[in-house]
Amino acid sequence: MHLHRFHGGLKLPDHKTESTVRPLLALDIPQVLFLPLSQHIGEPAEPLVGPGDTVLKGQRIGHANDYIAAHLHAPTSGRVREIAEYPVPHPSGLTAPCIVIEADGDDRWHDDRLRGWPDWHERDARSLRERIRDAGIVGLGGAAFPTAVKLNPRPGKAIHTLVVNGAECEPYISCDDTLMRERPKSVLAGVRIVAHLLGVERVLFAVEDNKPEALRALRDALSSHDRSRIQLVGIPSIYPTGGERQLIRVLTGREVPSAGLPADLGIVCHNPGTLKAVADAVLDGHPLISRIVTVTGPGVREPRNVEALIGTPFADLVAAAGGYAPEVNRLVMGGPMMGFAVGDDAVPVIKGTNCLLATRPQDTPEPGPLMPCIRCGECTRVCPANLLPQQLYWFAKSKNFDAIQDYGLFDCIECGCCARVCPSNIPLVQYYRFAKNEIWAREKERQKADLARERFEFRQLRQQREEQEKAERLARKKAAVAKQAPEGEKKAAIDAALERARAKKAAQTGENPADNGRPDT
Amino acid sequence: MRFETRTSPHLIPSHSVGGVMRQVLYALVPGTLAMTWFFGWGVLVNVMLAVLFAVGFEALMVALRRRPVGATLADSSAILAGWLFALAIPPLAPFWVLLTGTAFAIVVAKHLYGGLGYNPFNPAMVGYVVVLVSFPREISLWPAPEGLLHGSLTLLQTLQTSLTGRLPDGMEWDAITRASPLDLMRDGLVAGQTVGEVTRSPVFGSFSETGWEWTGNLFLLGGLWLLYRRVITWHIPAAMVLTLATTAGVFWVIDPDQFASPAFHVFSGAAIIGAFFIATDPVSAATTPLGRILYGAGIGLLTYVIRTWGGYPDAVAFAVLLMNMVAPTLDHYTRPRIFGHSRDRHG
Helix, strand or coil: CCCCCCCCECCCCCCCHHHHHHCCCCCCCCCCEEEEECCCCCCCCEECCCCCECCCECEEEECCCCCCCCCEEEECCCCEEEEEEECCCCCCEEEEEEEEEECCCCCCCCCCCCCCCCCHHHHHHHHHHHHHHHCCCCCCCCCCCCCHCCCCCCCCCCCEEEEEEEEECCCCHHHHHHHHHHHHHHHHHHHHHHHHHCCCCEEEEEEEEHHHHHHHHHHHCHHHHHHHEEEEEEEEECCCCCHHHHHHHHHHCCCCCCCCHHHHHCEEEEEEHHHHHHHHHHCCCCCEEEEEEEEECCCEEEEEEEEEECCCCCCHHHHHHCCCCCCCCEHHHHHHHHCCCCCCCCCCCCCCCEEEEEECCCCCCCCCCCCCCCCCCHHHHCCCCCCCCCHHHHHCCCCCCHHHCCCCCHCCCCCCCHHCCCCCCHHHHHHHHHHHHHHHHHHHHHHHHHHHHHHHHHHHHHHHHHHHHHHHHHHHHHHHCCCCCCHHHHHHHHHHHHHHHHHHHHHHHHHHHCCCCCCCC | CECCCCCCCCCCCCCCHHHHHHHHHHHHHHHHHHHHHHHHHHHCCCCHHHHHHHHHHHHHHHHCCCCCHHHHCCCEEEEHHHHHHHCCCCCCCCCCHHHHHHHHHHHHHHHHCCCCCCCCCCCHHHHHHHHHHHHHHHCCEEEECHHHCCCCCCCHHHHHHHHHHHCCCCCHHHHHCCHHHHHHHHHHHHHHCCCCHHCCCCEEECCHHHHHHHHHHHHHHHHHHHHHHCCCCCHHHHHHHHHHHHHHHHHHHCCCCCCCCCHHHHHHCCCCHHHHHCCCCCCCCCCCCHHHHHHHHHHHHHHHHHHHHCCCCCCHHHHHHHHHHHHHHHHHHHHHHHHCCCCCCCC
């Protein structure tokens, strides 16, 4: 297959073997699980249980109210201790509402659990999508976008190609590699289901060529029927090949339009972990309650991959990897390029947790002092979106938000290549995030202001109209009266009417005095 | 357990400003040694004095601006500016030429515009142009490139000359200096000689004067090393050398008696060091790939024009400063096509 290349990118030291020398380990059930209600892009789930409730494994405990949202399931059986704010994995070290479950150790499945569909071939796309949604599946590559949404292309957008993104281009991370090696059949089952659901003509299964064992395992697991439809493609390991847009470019030579989605090219892209979760949901009826996480880096003693229940505290994963090395000082969720450092290892594994990376001071030395940009252009050379990062930096710094958008700020995928090569130690990606947030905030502000102005203008218009109508009514009345009666006759008529009323009142009080003082009977 | 929180990337930094500057300094070493070999100790004396002055002015300015002096000096940019300036100055120039030039380079061209990263003009070239117009006599006295072995001044004599501005007793400027090849060519052509007659002079080697050729070759070596180390990109040097050679080639083909060959132009004067070390100064150059090509081409073209028809033989410095002025405009109109967009965007 002819491969293409994208502009820029970096060859990074891959550090994958550290964690792949040890076999995959299924973690014990932790005593307490912390399940954040929001684990994905979109609206948080609404809790379906309360403190003191007993929950069973696989039971839905959080409901997705929004279209872009995902259900949450109990990873094991136990009792809900509370629903309260706890630290969650987030760059800002935020706390967020979590359902806290004390495990009872029985690991008893919920009775009403979904039933497996060995006959999935006969199911239509709609019910398969519903099943995937019921299972609470989100993209497991890290971005955690609800999968059912991605499998529901807009009408008129025919999908002809499914791309499986087994690139896993960040250094250190090997959870997809491990999954593809150890459970290639499950992954391929997920591929078949999604290919069937989308009705695609072909599947391109891309794996970076630094994972020969994964490629071999997948090749061995392919049936003869698969071989005609599913094409395994070894691709060069250049960061960030695992970016959806970059991968599509490598495989097809086409670029996803800036404002569009891969679906605009007839392509949908999924991660192997996600597809394995789809297979579990469809074939066995299992919701997404666990995932493989790479626990690695020089800051842990025995780097390895573990299968952990969602909600397991990071500390338990590190313990399974032999504990911390003596000098550990930083714990990162995700890879070294796009991951963020967490302040505490009590935070739990969420659906998007692909890797825990622990480092020591000598692995991530204090960068030198922040230096001025010398416009060396290294960032331009490595930017996979072909942007001019140093120009974006100047504009972000001067808060020139019009210019920065004109220079393609929103085409930035935040891969961090520019920051990686910047000799001046400028945290470039932070500047772009700042600019994006600022622009979004202003946009919201502007919308609010627009709405207020519209309301105000409408109110003014209404008042004006009422005023005008009143004036017209008065004028009409005046005109009518004036037409009916000249001035003198009118006064005589009024006097006559008053006279009549007075006479009537006098007559009433004289004739019926008892009416007013009638006693109750 | 608590951990420090820092932003990504979580890897050992791969580059530093000081590192970049130091690589350029290393790359200057072979050419500087060659110059010393052919033109005498004055080259080294100049480099040392200019670096000393440049670092002194840098420290002074940084202190006045209340910035951390040590951290700023560690970026080595002042050393580089001083060194490049020194290479442009005749080896026996008196010290006040160096003092004036470095003062303008560091104080005016660099720090009055905001320091490293903010200067629109190449500091070393600003310093050079200032002394070129201020001390025309001192700047024109280049020793004849005869090789250190038969050189006429010892290190001590050189120092003495530099400090006093006078040659040791019994020596005459006329005896030890000679016009540079570019000057020779210009004067010869003005005097009605043909190119062939000028280059038949015994001092010429294959392309240019022997000493100048070798100096150029070794600066080229350093420049290629910078390319290999990816400290610079090919755009500016390639565009500059090719444009200079092509323009020279066109005129040379039309009238080889009146216009020197492309090889002469490329290997005489500051063309090579200019292409790899001066025009590639990132701060004052264009930054987009196409912008860099146009920027380099502009310098090459202007160098030829100034050398051939202008008033100064030292064309590279002026060409660089003129192109510095248009670098921001070049950047603006040469933005690359962004991934996922159908067309280039222009302001």
